[in-house]
Amino acid sequence: MSTTTLSVPRRLGRAKGGEDSPKAMAFMAALWFCLFVAVLFLVVLIAVTVIEGLPRWDGALLGNYPGPDPLEAGARPAILGSMWVIATTATMAIPLGVAAAIHLEEFADPTNRFNRFVELNVQNLAAVPAIVYGLLTLSAVALLGLTNKNMVIVGAMSLALLILPVIIISTREALRAVPIEIRHGSLALGASPLQTVIRQTLPAAVPGIATGSILALSRALGEAAPLLLLGGLVFLRFDPNGLLSGYTTLPIQIFNWSSRPQAGFHTLAAAASMVLLALLMAMNSLAIYIRNRFQQRW
Amino acid sequence: MTRTYTSRARELVDTPSPVISCTDVNIYYGKFRAVSDVTLEFGDREITALIGPSGCGKSTVLRSLNRMNDLIPGARVEGVIDYHGQNIYDRGVDAIEVRRRIGMVFQKPNPFPKSIFDNIAYGPRVSGMQVDNMEELVEKSLRDAALWDEVKDKLKQSAFGLSGGQQQRLCIARTIAVQPEVILMDEPCSALDPIATMKIEDLMQQLREQYAIIIVTHNMQQAARVADRTAFFTAMASEETGDRTGQLVEYDTTEVIFERPADQRTEDYISGRFG
Numbered sequence: 346m347s348t349t350t351l352s353v354p355r356r357l358g359r360a361k362g363g364e365d366s367p368k369a370m371a372f373m374a375a376l377w378f379c380l381f382v383a384v385l386f387l388v389v390l391i392a393v394t395v396i397e398g399l400p401r402w403d404g405a406l407l408g409n410y411p412g413p414d415p416l417e418a419g420a421r422p423a424i425l426g427s428m429w430v431i432a433t434t435a436t437m438a439i440p441l442g443v444a445a446a447i448h449l450e451e452f453a454d455p456t457n458r459f460n461r462f463v464e465l466n467v468q469n470l471a472a473v474p475a476i477v478y479g480l481l482t483l484s485a486v487a488l489l490g491l492t493n494k495n496m497v498i499v500g501a502m503s504l505a506l507l508i509l510p511v512i513i514i515s516t517r518e519a520l521r522a523v524p525i526e527i528r529h530g531s532l533a534l535g536a537s538p539l540q541t542v543i544r545q546t547l548p549a550a551v552p553g554i555a556t557g558s559i560l561a562l563s564r565a566l567g568e569a570a571p572l573l574l575l576g577g578l579v580f581l582r583f584d585p586n587g588l589l590s591g592y593t594t595l596p597i598q599i600f601n602w603s604s605r606p607q608a609g610f611h612t613l614a615a616a617a618s619m620v621l622l623a624l625l626m627a628m629n630s631l632a633i634y635i636r637n638r639f640q641q642r643w
Numbered sequence: 644m645t646r647t648y649t650s651r652a653r654e655l656v657d658t659p660s661p662v663i664s665c666t667d668v669n670i671y672y673g674k675f676r677a678v679s680d681v682t683l684e685f686g687d688r689e690i691t692a693l694i695g696p697s698g699c700g701k702s703t704v705l706r707s708l709n710r711m712n713d714l715i716p717g718a719r720v721e722g723v724i725d726y727h728g729q730n731i732y733d734r735g736v737d738a739i740e741v742r743r744r745i746g747m748v749f750q751k752p753n754p755f756p757k758s759i760f761d762n763i764a765y766g767p768r769v770s771g772m773q774v775d776n777m778e779e780l781v782e783k784s785l786r787d788a789a790l791w792d793e794v795k796d797k798l799k800q801s802a803f804g805l806s807g808g809q810q811q812r813l814c815i816a817r818t819i820a821v822q823p824e825v826i827l828m829d830e831p832c833s834a835l836d837p838i839a840t841m842k843i844e845d846l847m848q849q850l851r852e853q854y855a856i857i858i859v860t861h862n863m864q865q866a867a868r869v870a871d872r873t874a875f876f877t878a879m880a881s882e883e884t885g886d887r888t889g890q891l892v893e894y895d896t897t898e899v900i901f902e903r904p905a906d907q908r909t910e911d912y913i914s915g916r917f918g
Contacts, residue, residue: 456716526753530814533711534766534821535743544769549756641756
């Protein structure tokens, strides 16, 4: 036993550098200020959009085709185009991303150099600017010799490439959150590693995978850059009706309208932005709902 | 010193009729030798306890018996672990087959995030067992694990709603459902309260009629209460490398180990002088 005695103060007082010291208060104030600025920008942005777009927030916006008259024009093909492109993107990116994540997380040897190289690159790819994926898809299309780039499947391909790393990363995190004991329990009953993944690990990770995938898709929904590069900026007077169909999407339509000189089109662009915001909020709410409702607490 | 041992249905014979025999088993994690030269036989329809201080390799030995050690990168077993005349580490032997015959219950109850019914039915389903009536098999497994009466009205509910002790008995029921011959238990009661522990110990006595049970425990009283035979392990510093390697010190009937151990280290450990 040590014989050192600690000098114990009689009364509990203020500790130096405690919660209400000037330094701590200044730090708290700085944190609150940062938060305030961030939220302020968001609120102002949404408010300005809503105020500007409200006059054209009507049925014609959703039901009409674009046209020369800003009071009559609508975003119907763009809304349908966005849905087509996002659905196709999801169909391509989610199975591929989930499969890649399962391989990396459950089967690949983490000490293998090649696997570590792949992992590092997945992390890096998640930070690559969207336009680069557009360029990549563009060159792929050129190699295939396609002259018409404005097809749903081509746009979806670039967006699928864009969100693939995000889906891989979030799926891996969801798989990692499943306790190792569940895998061991399954294996100890004589299940094969593949059965363990399909019947235990993957189902337990589905809420996390769904949340991550929806958030990735909502990023793709708001993306314009790669699609602009792939000829998405077109004037359409028909509904997209297949994978090879021509299309435009909401962000591109907004870009198009806001670059027109007439003020009426700016109002239209703001109204279309409201539609895009509403779609994004719906998707993000769904992601939050899934997370809260189904996530397993171990 | 008087100790009461559990009343045994059978008189123990001197040498068990072995279900698993280890001969010169060395277990390595990479270059590190975790366990050296273990030779012992686990009796059929007996409870064998593996005891010893932390780091003595008893869990490592247990996990090598159904090849759960395979899951740890770099783990390697040398020597022979014989099960019905076959070395379970032979090239032609599939770890999955081994684990279907030699089941395992873990330290922390680990029910699957599924219903109670599906927890039990999982093993038979994945192993492709021919089951005529799954309801019957589930009921029998739960009865054998002394859990049926507590859960018969909520088979469709999540297993996570059960108490820790019930969850552990569910894990035992789940193991029984695939009809193994041997059940390995890795400190099955260390996460449970005394009453739940007692229930598991009673259950082990019943299961002993049909299965060989091998249990790792930190609790010496538990070993004394439940085990027919006890193996005492300890960690010894190797002369060559200085690494601490687990060794089997003494293996005998529980009565001998606790009443008149042959080795001084066993004596010291069971009387609480170290460990």
